[in-house]
Amino acid sequence: MNQKNLLGLNNCFLDLDDPIQLFKVWMDEAKKLEPNDPNALSLATSNKDNLPSVRVVLLKEFNQNGFVFYTNLNSQKGNELKENPNAAMCFHWKSLLRQVRISGAITQVEDKVADQYYNSRGYDSRIGAWASKQSKELNNRKELTKSIKEYKQKFNDENNVPRPNHWSGWNLSPTRIEFWLDGDSRIHERLNYTINKSGNWIKSLLSP
Template identity: 40%
Template sequence: MTGDTPDLADMRRDYATEQGLDVTDLAPAWPDQFQRWFADAVAAGLPEPNAMVLSTADTAGRPSSRTVLLKGVDARGFVFFTNFESRKGGELRANPYAALLFPWHPMMRQIAVRGTVTEVDRVETETYFAGRPRASQVAAWASPQSRVLPDRAALDERYAATERRFPAESAIPAPPHWGGLRVAPETVEFWQGRSGRLHDRLRYRRTEQGEWIIERLAP
């Protein structure tokens, strides 16, 4: 790939040739392994390490993808927040199954997740919303996400009207159409780039009995 800075090229080469991934390298549970790699991504200075590609599909099976931000992760799954009336919100209501991808390219690493999607507890949504910057709170009320707008002025006017609705001294509640969604994984795959394209792919998979096993996949 052309255009790499020396530091970025060196990082990619180091991770691709020196840091293979074996089952013995993994934590017994996927949440612990995720936290290890996430900490590595933060330490490496990657921009927005919590950015993840969310893929959904409508009832006809037609997929769509977009980048969202991870806001919480534990053994129950991966949490993000969104407008339930957006395209992704509508697709997830109709087909509550999603895929996530953390594309940490400079480190030659990816984490791929597939699982079912449920809404988080409303208290969790309200707690998170209360800690958001005020401008983001206003935007959550003002934007009819994924709908067609006549122009930018229409959006700006909706934002201004929302500011008038909620004076500066008043608290802004979480909109009823906005909240958290949790992807409860059925599989979590850790992908480590290797030289010669013989990459390492190790996957945690939940069995029908509810137990987690680790499998190696061919690259």
Template identity: 40%
Template structure:
């Protein structure tokens, strides 16, 4: 199918808000929470969705959208299958980058840092908070592995649904759990007119304090 418009002609002039050093929190996680709350209040689509970029064999990057499930001064938490592609890549190269984009507010946040697995009890607590169908889905899917067709997946889901039918509490699979990205760099981007966007970068210093720098757009 041919595109109906020249991609080079698609553009938007951002002009909603500004981003100044005086207006932001000295703590980037607190600043992120503020922006996330504003995105939620603005009813932005999927406000917790984030692009997770990892590094695989040969230094080649890969990226996908996952959901943020907690944020604290310790870091940004998400859950996945440890044996899927991203889980294997994080085990091999425990560093990653996150990107949040909220078009409704003309804002973007980028986060970079090291990644560690969360404690098993944290993974247990979140797993058991999920809908029962999602819990069974975590058992049924050999994430990132090649399967013959969708029927294979659906049959495994039915088999496990029957298997756990008399089980009040479904156990968490050993290969499923959480990761925590511990931030070292966070960049806040606010769209501005004429592509002269505001970019404020927080970098963690050796004394664990944060330094704020303004970057050119």
């Protein structure tokens, strides 16, 4: 029988006041058990007409300031975030039967932060950031491979590929984080954190 914490939840919720600390614990466990991309998340955005879209991206960093991912700023998600800087993330770890939902406002990371991450990427990935006009229509696949070849010729020094101005990171500063654990007969366990006007996190239980 699973142990319960003071709120009557499974002990995996840990009774922590800081959801970022709890997220780190859950992410560390996911890294041990998820076979592929434990940092994968579904990112939901909406354009100026309130039409939503969702796709999977990879979380590259998180801390008390938020959750960071990188992309082409002129992609669909990039353009939508420029129009409506609010977004939501959802992590689903099947191996753990857990889910985390995060929502908040989005801001672009500083150039020096983007530079540091970009320079840590492999050569082909850095070239791809130049060659791919993300989300734009291609006439055929050869058009992309030709662009990759051209940029490899332009930046033939693997140690000197500058970051394109159109490629950077976004930071989601959370105002709400919900932790979800699968339960028998769909009686799931849900712990919700919301941030108040003083910047403090308030915990509450949600009905499944």
